[in-house]
Amino acid sequence: MVRISLRLLVLGTAWSIVAFVTGQAIRVGQSVVLARLLTPDIFGISLIVGSLITGIQLMSDLGIAKGVVYSKEAEDPDFYNTAWTLQAMRSIVLWMIALAIAFPAAYFYGISILTFIIPITSLSFVIEGFSSISKALMEKRLQFAKQNIFKTANAFISALASVALAYFTPTIWAPVLGGLIGSAASMIGSYFLLSDVKVKFRVSQKYATQITQFGKWIFISSFVWFLSANYDRLYLATAIPIGMLGVYGIARNISELISSFFVSFGNSVVFPFIASHSELPRTDLRNQLAGVRAKFLLPAMVGLSLFVVTADFAVQLIYDQRYHAASWMLPVLAIGSWFSLLANINDGTLLGLGKPHYSAVSNLAKFFVLLIGLPLGISKYGFVAAIAVVVLAEIFRNIPLMIGLRREGFSFRRQDVLMTLAVAAMIALLNWLRWAFGFGTCFDTIPIDWTLLHVR
Numbered sequence: 001m002v003r004i005s006l007r008l009l010v011l012g013t014a015w016s017i018v019a020f021v022t023g024q025a026i027r028v029g030q031s032v033v034l035a036r037l038l039t040p041d042i043f044g045i046s047l048i049v050g051s052l053i054t055g056i057q058l059m060s061d062l063g064i065a066k067g068v069v070y071s072k073e074a075e076d077p078d079f080y081n082t083a084w085t086l087q088a089m090r091s092i093v094l095w096m097i098a099l100a101i102a103f104p105a106a107y108f109y110g111i112s113i114l115t116f117i118i119p120i121t122s123l124s125f126v127i128e129g130f131s132s133i134s135k136a137l138m139e140k141r142l143q144f145a146k147q148n149i150f151k152t153a154n155a156f157i158s159a160l161a162s163v164a165l166a167y168f169t170p171t172i173w174a175p176v177l178g179g180l181i182g183s184a185a186s187m188i189g190s191y192f193l194l195s196d197v198k199v200k201f202r203v204s205q206k207y208a209t210q211i212t213q214f215g216k217w218i219f220i221s222s223f224v225w226f227l228s229a230n231y232d233r234l235y236l237a238t239a240i241p242i243g244m245l246g247v248y249g250i251a252r253n254i255s256e257l258i259s260s261f262f263v264s265f266g267n268s269v270v271f272p273f274i275a276s277h278s279e280l281p282r283t284d285l286r287n288q289l290a291g292v293r294a295k296f297l298l299p300a301m302v303g304l305s306l307f308v309v310t311a312d313f314a315v316q317l318i319y320d321q322r323y324h325a326a327s328w329m330l331p332v333l334a335i336g337s338w339f340s341l342l343a344n345i346n347d348g349t350l351l352g353l354g355k356p357h358y359s360a361v362s363n364l365a366k367f368f369v370l371l372i373g374l375p376l377g378i379s380k381y382g383f384v385a386a387i388a389v390v391v392l393a394e395i396f397r398n399i400p401l402m403i404g405l406r407r408e409g410f411s412f413r414r415q416d417v418l419m420t421l422a423v424a425a426m427i428a429l430l431n432w433l434r435w436a437f438g439f440g441t442c443f444d445t446i447p448i449d450w451t452l453l454h455v456r
Helices: 002-037 040-058 064-070 077-109 114-121 123-129 134-140 144-168 173-190 205-236 242-276 282-318 326-352 357-380 383-407 413-436
Strands: none
Touching (some): 002 144, 064 134, 064 205, 077 114, 077 205, 114 173, 205 242, 205 357, 242 326, 282 413, 326 357, 326 383, 326 413, 383 413
């Protein structure tokens, strides 16, 4: 049993790596091409819309898919049909909420087109809400190959649609409609994933109660996660020019490409693996995870360090002059990605142990750092300080998760601390080598005169 479990974990890790590399290559390619076709202002508006849409979705998250993965009764048609029905009903409510906030959001940000963009973009709620529950059941069954191929195919369709539309109509509607096409493709494809799953409207009171009971902490955690993950975007939209917000959005999205893999690893591999092997002694389960986790973090440590030290070169090479301010933002934000990826793995571990409340506490800690630090930093020291606060918030997010793992007898504190010290040492060494060869350091482009980044 132990050997089979370890093989599944390694297999899931391998498929996650392949899917991540492919998916992020698609997303980076999409970002670069769209940056050529669209203006920074459009990226700024897209950042606001994306943050609001994400907020609506997460502030009403019942954890339905995670409930399917976690429950031992998920294969019962009454259970998964109840989950699918709740999912579909929720999606309609979300769209109605989006309709209600469209005009107030347009008024608040002073961008009238948001009145139309938000309702149309939020149609993705309804499209995705009627997707088959097969996606969650596939995760439950640890069908890593099919699951990751499906995600990658959807990312490609969405990117292709957005780029094609931007070529013919370089306006804000290109990413909006491209996203809707991607959602529609995902919804249609979901019904071909598992031939033995046929969904229909059905609500079992027993299973509805079970799903909502599990989901109450997911709801709280998702609500707090939204605030912690998007407060910087929403606040900065009121504090800096919309064009600079678009440049920041590109730097933020690139830095999140790294941590997003570990979100996927935590949610799609670690969480279902632990939830599906909860009968094993906790010590055995931890030991299995520790070895694979270390092998996973080592290449991540090397890759992230190289990325931090060369990020400014990459931005200046790939993007045109309008986006070059991202070259000083990206190395700093990428450092925060290291702490984010550790948090995402630990979060998935605690969720698999049936302890989702630690996630809510950790995201609350991050949110309070942003809530206090961003206005204080930007008012006293400018935009550079605001970005430093974003990194600091990721560090604080880790503290409750590490405490939670220790309490649950599942701690990886020593491994995380050693890996973090190794990252710091490697970044310092690579920067020294870069400086020795006459290229300066990756932090040299940070503006010394902070007033150059003028705050509204």
